[in-house]
Amino acid sequence: MAIGKLFIGRKVRELRVASLATQAQFAEKIGISTSYLNQIENNQRPVSAAVLLALAEKFQIDIGALSSGQNDRLLSALTEALSDPLFETYSPNLQELKLVTQNAPGFAHALITCHQAYRRNSEQLASYDDRIGNPVGPVEVTPYEEVRDFFHFVDNYIHELDLSAEALATSLGLGDDDSHGLLVRYLEDRHGVRCARAEIGDGVIRRFDAKARILRLNPYAPPATRNFQIAVQIAQLHAADVIETVLRSANLRSEEAADICRIGLQNYFAGALLLPYRRFLTAARELRHDIELLAVRFGTSLEQICHRLSTLQRPGMKGIPIFFARLDRAGNITKRHSAAKLQFARFGAACPLWNAHEAFEAPGRIIRQLAETPDGVRYLCLATLVSKGWGGFKAAQPRFALSFGCEITYAENFVYADDLDITSKPAFDPIGISCRICEREDCASRAVPPFKRRLLINQDLRETTPYRLG
Structure with a gap:
């Protein structure tokens, strides 16, 4: 392209x-x-x-x-907002949208926020039946959604936190699978906090007693989870000032959103501490993004590896632009980030042709897919199933699909592409972002018609869908 x-x-x-x-x-x-x-x-x-x-x-x-396409995520969000029938009398071309996102990003964000409020009001009104006569106030963006958008529009990379975490990791000698002892000793020697087992039957993963200076960890949690929670505790004690500085710059609208964002920033620091930028970037290149080998080398989970790969956006030292998402069995995207051009829909379900859904049918495997979106961009899409279950037979066993990948121009950097014919056009599956904004006319998996397209109905003809698009 x-x-x-x-x-x-x-x-x-x-x-x-x-x-x-x-x-x-x-x-x-x-x-x-x-x-x-x-x-x-x-x-x-x-x-x-x-x-x-x-x-x-x-x-x-x-x-x-x-x-690079640093404005891609903003351009994608603005394009999706303007595809709503609300704007049916206005169809901006791509160049117009690019000019807005490049010259007036604040205006673009404001328009997206207005559209989100409109969508939420519409959805709330639609859910009212016998109460339809009652007054319905404006539906505000939830604190969780506000925080998710904050991370989304900063490319999921927090420079100050990343540098601080890397400096601490270097001083402690972190960056391999023997991190547990170093983390525990640092927490006790520098902050006077002792790690201990949580009580049997206690469902929490981590509990910090600030008065007694004891961090209790669930003994049934996997080692990677326990290490991550220790790193989160270190973030609270070591990086509090940096985190508060980032929070002030985020200009969040409520204390609840600030509290949620504070947790996200602590988690970010923890991931950057366990997977320090330079060492991790070097290892990713050396192991050609083999997430299983990376997890073994650093003693972390597959999800931590995938998430960290999507944050490698340091100026002057960027990694491969990678997209990452976590889906539950119902198809809800519970985590999402894309440093690539591929952006995830903000409303509606993900494309059913995306291989992420197949991961639930093939536990223990990494599913590969060559895919092409309607804009002609081609991707290497990878997906695998992970289980969050631990704690015995009676414990809940939530399972999630991890999806990650890159544009096909970067595929040679991934071990997963070695035996794939990335030059063959028929090898690429057509996928979309969401049915409501997908322009493909011959998709047998289409759930709803695209917005802003007139439906042509022929009573005497039945094709893949019961309508054609005008």
Whole structure:
């Protein structure tokens, strides 16, 4: 697929302002005219390869950070919002949407927030039957959804926390499968906290007694889970100031959302501590993203590995852009992040043709799929089943499908693609994001028609679906 023209005026302007240069000074430094720079900053002209190279050389920046699709997740969310029949009289083209997300991301976020509120009000009204006459107030975004969007739009990478966790991991010598003893000793020596077994029958995973300085862990939890919970406790004690600084910058609208986000940030630090950035990135490349070997090397779970792979977005040291999602048996996406162009639907179910659903039918295996989305982008999709059950025969055994992968241009970096014919077009399964925004007309698995398409009904003809799209 050809690479489109790059309109990155906002990023270039931010770089110039940060360097305290006028347009004339900045243009001279990168070897272009002031008028050309002015046109670039106003997105009237795309940047050329020569300009990109000059920016990289003069300002020591990662070209990928400028030219990669960092706005893809915002563009995807805005596209989905504007596909609603509410906007049926307005159909912006792709270039218009790109200009909005690149030049006015705050406006795009505001529009998405308004659409979410509209959707929630509509869904609440639809759920009322005999109470339909009662007044229904506006349905606010839930704190959980607000926090999920915060992580989504920062690319699931928190620079300050990542650096802090990596520095601590380096000082402790963390980064392999012998982390437990180091974590326990650090917690006791530096913070005076002793680890102990939780009481038998206690259903909690972790309980911290701040007064007694005792961290009790469920003895039935897997070692990877216990290590992660120790790392979470270290995050609370070691990284509290950094976490509060990030929270203030998030501008969350309620204390409840802040509390939820605080847990997410503590979990982020824990993952970055157990899987320190440089060591993990190096190992991922060396082992060609074999998640089972990575889990063994670092003594973590498969889910922790997949999640960490999706966060490798450090400027100047990025990993492969990977998407990651966790689904339950009903198809609900309980975790999601995409550093790739593939974005997950915010409303409605995931595409039934996606191989993530097959993982429930093949426990113990990694399911592989070559897939193509309606925009023509091709992916290597991988999925496997994990169980969260522990604690004996009578304990709950929740199971989840982990889905991860990358655009096909990066497939050679994955051991899973070695024997796949990634050059064969018929080898790629057509998948979508969600039926409500998928434009494929001949899909036998379509659940609902796409929005903004007129239905053509022929009473004398029955094809894959009972209608054609006008």
